[in-house]
Amino acid sequence: MEFSVPSALALRGITKAFPGVLANSDVTLSVGEGEVRALLGENGAGKSTLVKILYGLYQPDSGSIEVDGRTVSIRSPRDAMTLGIGMIHQHFTLVPVHTVWENIVLGLAPADGRPLSRDAAAAEIDALGKKYGLEVDPFARIDQLSVGMQQKVEILKALYRRARILVLDEPTAVLTPGEAENLFSFLREFRSSGNTVLFITHKLAEVFAVADSVTVLRGGRNAGDFGVRDASESDLVTCMVGRELVLTKGKPAGSTGNVVLDVRALSILGDRGNRVVDTLSLSVREGEILGIAGVSGNGQEELADVLCGLRIPESGEILLDGRPVRPGIPEAAFHAGTGYIPADRHREGLVLDMTVEENLILKNLSAYSRFGFLRMKKIRENAERLIKQFGIKTPSPAAKVKGLSGGNQQKIVAAREIEAGSRLLVAVQPTRGLDLGAADHVHRTLLDERDRGKAVFLVSTELSEVLKLSDRIAVIFRGRILGEFKRSEATVEKIGMLLAGGMGDAA
């Protein structure tokens, strides 16, 4: 097939090395016109490097790129755009304080100082939006749009530049199930008019949902090309991980004990002074995982912050083992036995420039110092014990956390917080950005801690994760619990309805 029809986009023998890492090694793949190709691989498999080369952000050490059968040189994003390649980055490249149309026309046409034509731009954006089902108000400010809308703006930016080949880097990582479905239907529409899509993901379900074909990357190499119709899920997993991986199955709790966490009529004000959690009550028992399902931004992050003393609530009460916890004091929450695995481990969980052993004691300095001096021996012993217990892969306890993989970084946070959280574990998006193996390890850890009798408060925007781990599921919408289900009663349909705020008070 490749010999008869020139492919819209082809990479041939791409190799790229960074100091100490061979990110891509002799990668060859091609995508035809009207094709959606998934690029599947674990974190660190070299997917992002490959597409950055394609977009002119990196230069390959060797290999060539062909567009429409002609060998091209892509030295910068501008070259890529000229060739009709548009890129949707994982982290959006939008100016938050500017409007949609300003973001879309940024850098177009020579900067000749002529006035910008706002209305012409807006009209074209509207037309594009209608054509592809990507309607966005051109005059809205980016920071007032939801993440899903912002992604539409990114796509419109590429379409406005007449992109025929769209490259998307993990585009669903930030989307709700509904938004992701909209994205997929756009991609199908876009493909059907003869365009080309290269779609990077580490989620198998997405490959089957939208792609025609898939290339699996492993360790920087092309580990296999498949047509989606001929491939099974287990083929792809084996190819991606390089071995057979048996994922942990969720299992129901044995018996639950006393109430550990008791939240009573809690109200919380958000950063903008609006009420993000509204007289919310819930409880978690010993040996139980309570999963909070909800679309990001419905108050669950703030709720977790309050539970860990990082935010002062407006009103209401938090009891741990029946005793009230003083609000707004992280130390009080810690001493009451709360451990916290935050959503953003780089910002709230770790000091990347410090060592593994230092990060492992951050929460409990007083236990590891005497008269203000650090007790180095005890710190080292603690680190060695936890590294072994949690299987943290690090060259040494004195290695900087910065150099470890995301999965191992998350293990460090988990190790420290599980030690700290003798009664309650608050986990917010604990597997965000982790590959299959690492995510599975986190899941197993949470289930183990539950089985040891801890109460686990799990917040996740990934419904599959909530359904897999939780013993009880509460759906949060605009700061209220809209419904609560036992695991056996919960279905995707029931929860999905409540996620969007529909069908009111099932509780």
Next chain:
Amino acid sequence: MILSGLFFRAIQMCTPLLLGSLGEVLVERTGVMNMAIEGIFLLGAWAGFTGAYLSGSLLIGFVCAMLTGVLTGALYGWITVYLKQHQIVTGVALNILAAGLGIYLYRVLFGVPLLPLTVESLKPFAVPVLSDLPFIGPVLFRQNVLTYIAFLAMPAGWWLLFRTRTGLILRSTGANPEAVDAAGINVERVQFGAVLVSSALNGLAGAFYSIGYLGLFSNDMIGGRGWIAFALCFLGNWNPLGALLGALIFGIADAAAITLQTSGFSLVPNEFLIALPYILTIVATVLRTQFNVPASLGTPYIKESK
């Protein structure tokens, strides 16, 4: 009469503050602070005087001042934009260098004259018809050319920033350089260019003190006014029109200090009047609470790489 004299002087004293703060607004919108501003004011004053004295032409003086500004700015921009060094540290170093260099170069060229050397400073230019208006005429329309230019430059700067593609690129660079990079624009070039433009304006502003107004050079003639222009940039909320408003207030304060000093008025000590613009800067800075700080201000843009 006293009042129109005061306002005339206020407008006059605004001139360098306008030029300096406009340059600062433009460059800070790209995420770079031009911290060398005070030093460039001084070197501009020196170069303007030297050029005008040696050539006998004020125009050549102003051109020399702008070129000196551009050269100093190129050094500052090279260190901060391309070598990614700390802007405040670099700026402080350049300011100290400029303070020594100004007087050194003056003495190398002219020795230590008994009386300060002078040139004839910029003459006022009366705008036909308008200058005959009562009160407004003498205050606004009998100024020198540079003052007119400075006042016209502010709305022009606003228009550039908010109504043109160039302005959109400048603003985007300070708010999110990644977005600019992703749009295929060279972030470093935008920032470096903005540093050069602001430095040229600073050089011109400095020359106003030496040859636009006094007709001589002394090493302490800037006296922190570069910093006031710097402060006006954020008092004006990174908007040329806001800076214009701020500059007017400081121009009035500056003019009041000079007018009251020369009129022998002695109810408040002279030192207080001289300090007034600086006190106002502090008060105004503390009072302002809402800022649109460019998100990447002060942070060198380092392209993502492994």
